[in-house]
Structure formats: structure tokens, C-alpha cells
Amino acid sequence: MELHHLTLEDLAEYLRKKEVTSREITEHYLSRIDAHDEEINSYVTVLNDEAIRRADEMDAALSRGEDRGPLHGVPIGLKDIFCTGGILTTCGSRILSNFVPPYDSTVYRKLSDAGTVLLGKQNMDEFAMGSSTETSYFGAARNPWDRGRIPGGSSGGSAAAVASGLCAAAVGTDTGGSIRQPASLCGAVGVKPTYGRVSRFGMIAFASSLDQAGPITKTVKDAAILLEAIAGYDPKDSTSVDVGVPPYREWCGRDLSGTRVGIPKEYFVGGIQPEVDREVRNAIAALERLGCEIVEVSLPHTDYALACYYIVAPAEASSNLARYDGVRYGYRSEGYSDLIGMYRQTRADGFGVEVKRRIMLGTYALSAGYYDAFYGKALRVRTLIKRDFLEAFNAVDVLVTPTSPTTAFRLGEKTEDPLTMYLSDVFTIPTNLAGLPGISLPCGRDEESLPVGVQIIGKHFREEDLIKVASALESVLGAFGVAGESGAREES
Amino acid sequence: MPITAQEVLHIARLARLALTDDEVAAFTEQLGNILEYMKKLNELDTQDIGETAHAITLRNVLRDDRVESFAEREKIFTNAPDREGDCFRVPKIIED
Numbered sequence: 001m002e003l004h005h006l007t008l009e010d011l012a013e014y015l016r017k018k019e020v021t022s023r024e025i026t027e028h029y030l031s032r033i034d035a036h037d038e039e040i041n042s043y044v045t046v047l048n049d050e051a052i053r054r055a056d057e058m059d060a061a062l063s064r065g066e067d068r069g070p071l072h073g074v075p076i077g078l079k080d081i082f083c084t085g086g087i088l089t090t091c092g093s094r095i096l097s098n099f100v101p102p103y104d105s106t107v108y109r110k111l112s113d114a115g116t117v118l119l120g121k122q123n124m125d126e127f128a129m130g131s132s133t134e135t136s137y138f139g140a141a142r143n144p145w146d147r148g149r150i151p152g153g154s155s156g157g158s159a160a161a162v163a164s165g166l167c168a169a170a171v172g173t174d175t176g177g178s179i180r181q182p183a184s185l186c187g188a189v190g191v192k193p194t195y196g197r198v199s200r201f202g203m204i205a206f207a208s209s210l211d212q213a214g215p216i217t218k219t220v221k222d223a224a225i226l227l228e229a230i231a232g233y234d235p236k237d238s239t240s241v242d243v244g245v246p247p248y249r250e251w252c253g254r255d256l257s258g259t260r261v262g263i264p265k266e267y268f269v270g271g272i273q274p275e276v277d278r279e280v281r282n283a284i285a286a287l288e289r290l291g292c293e294i295v296e297v298s299l300p301h302t303d304y305a306l307a308c309y310y311i312v313a314p315a316e317a318s319s320n321l322a323r324y325d326g327v328r329y330g331y332r333s334e335g336y337s338d339l340i341g342m343y344r345q346t347r348a349d350g351f352g353v354e355v356k357r358r359i360m361l362g363t364y365a366l367s368a369g370y371y372d373a374f375y376g377k378a379l380r381v382r383t384l385i386k387r388d389f390l391e392a393f394n395a396v397d398v399l400v401t402p403t404s405p406t407t408a409f410r411l412g413e414k415t416e417d418p419l420t421m422y423l424s425d426v427f428t429i430p431t432n433l434a435g436l437p438g439i440s441l442p443c444g445r446d447e448e449s450l451p452v453g454v455q456i457i458g459k460h461f462r463e464e465d466l467i468k469v470a471s472a473l474e475s476v477l478g479a480f481g482v483a484g485e486s487g488a489r490e491e492s
Numbered sequence: 493m494p495i496t497a498q499e500v501l502h503i504a505r506l507a508r509l510a511l512t513d514d515e516v517a518a519f520t521e522q523l524g525n526i527l528e529y530m531k532k533l534n535e536l537d538t539q540d541i542g543e544t545a546h547a548i549t550l551r552n553v554l555r556d557d558r559v560e561s562f563a564e565r566e567k568i569f570t571n572a573p574d575r576e577g578d579c580f581r582v583p584k585i586i587e588d
Binding site: 099103194195235238239241301303306318322325326327328330331332337338340341342345356357361364367374378380381418435 | 495499500503504506507508509510511512515519522523525526527529530532533534535536538541542543544545546547548550552553562564567568570571572573574580582583584585
């Protein structure tokens with residue numbers, strides 16, 4: 001078996017048995033990145049020398065008996081939205097194309113403390129705005145199962161890297177589905193934790209009330225391991241919540257008897273690709289065989305979530321992105337005569353078209369005369385959407401839905417029509433609005449062998465329920481594996 | 493909900509964005525379509541519904557306003573597009 005097929009769990013075991021060193025694993029991944037990433041474009045920055053140096057450090061520490069746990073010596077990738085001290089952090093944008101943060105995000109700090117080896121910073125939609133990784137200033141990333149297709153977005157680089165064996169695991173961010181949708185489209189496991197579960201300190205802000213970091217991995221157990229490492233209260237983030245982090249790993253492999261699984265009828269209506277509908281229904285049948293009680297529930301305001309989200313998220317984005325003015329860091333344009341001109345030209349040249357579109361949308365929704373009609377209205381609808389979920393959770397433990405209405409679409413297919421692109425996140429957005437945790441895991445393939453994902457949504461701060469149900473489901477459906485050169489599954 | 497090119501230019505001014513003529517034309521059409529879609533929310537009566545700005549109940553976090561020194565000052569300045577000593581340089585905003 002080749003090293004890039006191993007799970008985090010296996011890598012930890014081999015490292016401790018001295019069957020492999022962190023340096024060997026790291027070199028293996030770096031050589032794979034060198035050989036294959038030109039095609040996939042999943043990395044913006046690769047840390048060749050730094051990663052080897054770090055791996056040697058971790059090997060030395062382990063041989064001294066200094067063991068930092070299951071991530072010790074394991075090479076991972078990070079979405080290029082997390083500030084990494086001394087390491088270029090672009091957020092997929094020209095305006096940050098030269099930005100070297102002077103500090104670490106808490107997510108990166110925690111991963112470093114856990115002993116991981118950072119392979120590099122991964123490609124993403126600019127400022128996490130997109131569902132296809134086509135809005136990146138550094139070019140589109142590709143789906144490893146069919147390189148003519150998108151890997152999903154905005155954490156598309158991270159999902160593509162995991163699915164093509166270019167890192168052992170990755171951490172992405174999810175504002176409206178940006179972990180779960182690319183995980184689904186690439187055949188990986190992706191978790192969006194409860195809002196407040198993982199610190200947002202040093203994570204470049206898109207929409208502050210929605211953004212949340214989470215793992216993208218090969219298996220559910222790996223996701224549990226990584227989530228345990230990054231979760232927890234952080235005094236540096238005033239939106240981080242001070243509740244204990246359960247040992248998520250221990251929720252893998254448990255019995256599902258008596259678990260109440262809700263199927264929201266509004267998620268199984270027109271517009272879903274028939275194979276997605278079929279594979280998700282098969283997964284639900286598998287859950288029933290595992291002892292779950294399947295209950296139909298209703299989330300009546302589902303149909304309004306997309307409109308609500310595309311007011312709330314751009315409004316917050318327009319405010320967060322006001323800081324990019326070319327004064328203190330990042331790109332600055334030439335050829336202006338005054339300060340306002342410098343701001344306007346810098347932002348015009350520094351931001352791509354999707355980012356500008358959302359800044360415009362958000363500025364409009366917040367502007368005098370429209371605030372109540374758009375932003376205020378959206379916040380009231382958000383209350384209704386959240387209430388739907390809380391009511392459903394009176395009757396069930398988790399909800400099961402498709403993650404994305406379709407499998408991976410072709411590059412360029414939806415770039416002309418923003419509204420059609422926005423529909424890719426129609427099943428993931430409501431959980432962000434309600435702050436709930438969600439996981440996506442592979443549950444089958446369509447006629448062209450592209451991965452289909454199923455989403456499990458849980459109660460606030462009950463990620464362990466997601467891990468439990470997803471792990472049991474994975475044990476009967478099987479993990480998806482790593483894509484080979486031809487897009488076929490590599491033998492593991 | 494159709495919007496005009498003038499409105500787009502007004503919003504762009506508020507957002508400190510210079511737009512090309514092509515962008516103005518494209519955004520006028522696209523923002524109009526998106527805002528038209530948003531009107532869907534008006535189907536719902538939200539008269540007695542409170543606003544949810546954050547899904548999780550947060551409490552205000554306060555700390556003492558104390559000056560702390562940041563060890564990596566120079567690293568901040570190395571990111572500056574235009575620097576003069578310990579200052580970020582910008583175009584003059586006061587007339588002679």
C-alpha cells in the first residue's frame with residue numbers, strides 16, 4: 001500500500017511502530033504534489049524545504065519519546081484563508097497576493113501544537129466566494145475524478161488535494177457550504193462544525209456570522225481526529241463558545257439502534273439530479289437497516305434560505321472587505337491622484353469579479369433606504385429558518401439530506417450566471433444560517449462515476465452525533481478512496 | 493427588481509470601487525436579477541419576528557483597554573505597499 005492511501009489513524013500507527021518516518025511520508029506527498037499538482041492546481045504555495053525541516057523535527061521529537069498524539073508528524077494542507085506567520089497567505093486574491101502575515105491563526109497554531117507538518121496553502125475561490133474554485137486569482141482547481149470538471153468550492157483546492165492524495169488531510173472553511181459541497185463533489189468527508197466551535201481568529205473573514213473552519217479528510221474517523229485538534233474555546237475570538245470538546249473519535253463505530261433520523265421533505269424536490277436522489281435514498285435505507293428510525297420532517301422555510309443567505313453574506317462581506325484599501329498591506333495600484341482614487345483603483349484591480357459583485361450586493365442591501373427591505377428582512381427570515389430546525393430537532397436526533405443537488409459540473413458551465421452558481425449551495429446554506437453542524441460523506445456515484453455526497457445535520461454543539469451516524473454509514477458504504485491519474489479509483 | 497446604471501455607480505462610490513463601463517452594464521443586469529430573486533422574501537409575513545444577526549447567542553466580551561507591545565512590528569511594516577520610516581505612506585489629503 002502506498003503512503004498516500006493511509007488514513008491519519010494508520011499514519012499515526014505506522015509512525016509509532018517506526019515502520020515509516022514523518023520525513024518519508026512528507027517526501028512522498030511533496031513528490032506527488034510535484035508530479036500531479038500542475039494538473040489539479042490544488043496548491044497556491046508549497047512549502048518544500050520547510051515541510052521537510054518540520055518533519056525531521058517531528059521525527060526527532062518522537063524518538064525522544066515526545067509524542068503529541070494522533071497528528072504528530074502527519075502532513076496536512078491548509079486552505080489559503082488561514083493566516084500562517086511568515087508564510088504567504090493570499091485568500092485566493094490578487095489584493096493579498098503578496099501578504100505575509102506576522103501572526104498565526106488559532107487553527108494553524110493548534111495544528112502546529114498537535115505536531116502536524118504543513119505541506120502548503122491550498123487554492124480556493126477568492127475570499128471564499130464561489131462554489132467551484134473558478135474565482136481564484138491563481139486559476140481554477142480541477143476535480144481529480146474528471147479534470148474537465150470543478151472540484152466544488154470554495155475549499156475546492158483542499159478537497160481536490162485530499163481526493164487526489166496530495167495531502168493526508170486538510171482544513172477548509174464553510175460559510176454557505178464551502179467545506180461540505182467540495183467534499184461531496186470530490187468524494188471526501190467534510191465537516192462544518194457548530195458556529196463558535198472552532199476559533200475564527202486569524203481566519204480571513206468573509207461573512208463573520210456564518211464562517212466556520214472544519215476538516216476535509218478521507219474518512220469519518222480522520223475528520224473526528226482533526227476536529228478534536230482544532231475545536232475549543234479561544235479568548236482571542238469573541239464569537240468562540242466556551243463549551244467542552246468531547247472525544248469525537250470515541251463516537252466512531254457505535255451502535256445506531258434507536259437513533260431518530262429526520263428526512264426533510266423540502267430537500268427532496270425538483271432540481272435534484274436523479275442519481276443524487278437515488279444514492280442519498282440508498283444511504284437512508286442503509287441507516288434504517290442499521291437500526292435508525294426514519295421520520296419525515298418539514299422545514300417549511302427552506303425555499304427562502306438562498307435569498308436570505310445572499311443578502312446576509314454579501315452584507316457582512318462588504319463590511320469585512322472594507323479593510324482592503326492598499327494602505328497597510330496587500331496590493332496597491334498605480335496611477336491615481338488622490339486617496340479616494342487610490343482606494344477605488346486598488347480595489348478595482350485587486351478584487352475579481354465575483355468579489356466585486358458581492359461587495360456591490362452587500363453595499364446595496366445595507367445602503368440608506370434599502371436596509372430594512374433587504375438586510376432587516378433577511379435577518380427576520382433567518383429567525384424563521386433557525387426555528388424550523390429547532391422544531392425538527394424536537395422530534396429527531398439528526399437530519400439527512402443530499403449535500404449538493406448535482407455532482408461536479410464542468411469548468412465554465414455556470415460562471416456566466418451567478419444565480420445558477422448560487423444554487424449549488426442550496427442544501428448547505430440553511431445550516432450556516434442556523435449555526436448548526438453538518439457533515440458530508442460519500443454515498444455513491446453517478447452514471448459517470450462522479451462522487452455523490454450525503455449530508456447529516458445535527459443539533460448545536462452535537463458534532464458527536466454526526467460522527468456517530470456518519471461513521472456507521474461509512475462502515476457499510478465504504479470510504480471513497482483516492483483518485484488515480486485517469487480519475488479511476490486507485491487500488492489501496 | 494430593475495436597477496439603473498446610476499444606482500450601480502452610486503453603490504460603487506459607496507463601496508470605493510472603480511468600475512469599467514462593461515462592469516457597470518454587467519452588474520446592472522446581474523444585480524437586478526439577483527435582487528428580483530430576493531423579493532421572494534416578501535412572500536413571508538415577518539411583522540412579529542425578531543432579527544437573528546447571529547445564530548448562537550453571544551455575550552459581549554469585554555477586556556481592559558491596555559496597551560500591549562507587539563513583538564513583530566517590523567513584520568507588519570514589511571507588508572506595507574508604501575512605507576516611510578514607521579509610517580504607511582498615502583497620497584496627500586490636505587491641499588497646500
